Amino acid sequence: MSDLGALFYYLGIEVRQGKEALTLDQSTYASKLLEQSSMAECKPCVTPMEERLKLTKASTAAKIDATLYRSIVGGLRYLVHTRPDIAFAVGYVSRFMEDPRENH
Template sequence: MSAHFRMNNLGALSYYLSIEVRQGKEALTLGQSAYASKLLERSGMAECKSCVTPMEERLKLMKASTMVKVDATLYRNIIDSLCYLVHMRLDIAFVVGYITRFMEDP
């Protein structure tokens, strides 16, 4: 390709589209820990403790609720970010799919 196009060598890839890339001699490792940390800060959950299951067992959410409405724009932004995070963290796929049902009127 360099014969037909002018190209620059930028070195080894380390970060691309919020995905951290670690290149070793025998393995290539992808991660999104920095992206997840920024998402936790933006959602006000940076100080929360981690847990094994990302959702309460047998949790039932309803669209008709008496709780105070949340900022819809912020809610949708966080859900969109979680959808992007699912590409690397399949363990949260069910939870993210479940809460996307409430994007219309959070």
């Protein structure tokens, strides 16, 4: 076994080690995910999901690219490791991975 030194980057997670704390950051990964979903220019918000939002699988909206939807939701699920504040919203949209539509 050999010592490779301090860990800086692992599986898309940036690691910063200080005397008092260890910090995990996925801001670069999040930026790439925003670009992939064509949302890089969107404004940030405090609440990651509209309150009392009701989505249903019985939607008549047009279908969207299911592969892209699954890819984005999968990326968001990975982002939850360092952003637990979005866990509920990501779990909620994960329910629609089988048959995603434009506006549920």
